[in-house]
Amino acid sequence: MFARSALTRPFAAASRACLFYTTEAAPATPQLLLRIKADVKDAMRSKDKERLAVVKGILSDLTYLEKSPQAPEKVTDSVIQxxxxxxxKRRQESVSNFVAAGRAEQAAQxxxxxxxxxxxxxxxxxxxxxxxxxxxxxKEQGATGAKDMGKVMKELGGLDPARAPKKTVSDTVKRVLASL
Known part of the structure; x- marks a missing residue:
């Protein structure tokens, strides 16, 4: 009585027509993130619950960072580091609190x-x-005193914060400029 046509299957034709193509390349995944994800799998296979909890904590912190308003536009190895x-640093503060409270076992953990x-x-x-x-x-900037700290810090902004913490760099700049 009824013949099968495009009208009896309205979404079949539409689903074939909705293929999207993009010329954008997929963003590269940071090598450190790949290493962390591989370590999650290894910890699960070896049933190392302590290591698994620590590594999953890193991934959780990263997910939280990506969803926060201060999220960087691109996650790099440096951001992860x-x-x-x-x-x-949080754990070091916990250690000092545990030691002060006499809880050596938690400090060791x-x-x-x-x-x-x-x-x-x-x-x-x-x-x-x-x-x-x-x-x-x-020397390059010709800085003569503390008033030139901004210029020096701006130039030093290229240092990897994972290798040279900004607080340490700032303290060193203050010390060097004070000695001029």
Missing amino acids: VLIQKSI ENKEIEMLKVYLPQAMTEQEIEEEVRRVV
Whole structure:
């Protein structure tokens, strides 16, 4: 009685016509993120619950950062490393609180987690290396005193914050400019 036609299946024709093509390349995934995800799988396979909790915590912090209003436009290895540094700092504060409260077992657990997190960080610049870089920039900029701190810090903005924490760089700049 009724013949099958496009009218009896209205979405079949529409679904074939809605193919989208894009010329944009997919954003590259940071190598550190790939390493962290691989470590999650390894920890699950080896049933290492402590390591799994720490690594999943990193991924959770990253997801939280991506959804926050202060989210960077692109997640890079450097962004992830700064996030890990913040996590280490939180744990170090916890260790000092646990020690003050006489809870050595919890402090030891936090120290263990700190060591697990340090695996993902690059080798940090030493105070001497930071000071050499600061002195080079001060010489290039012709800085003469504390009033030139902004120019020097702007030039030093290219330093990787995962290798040279901004607080350390700022303190070194203040010290070097004060000695001029």
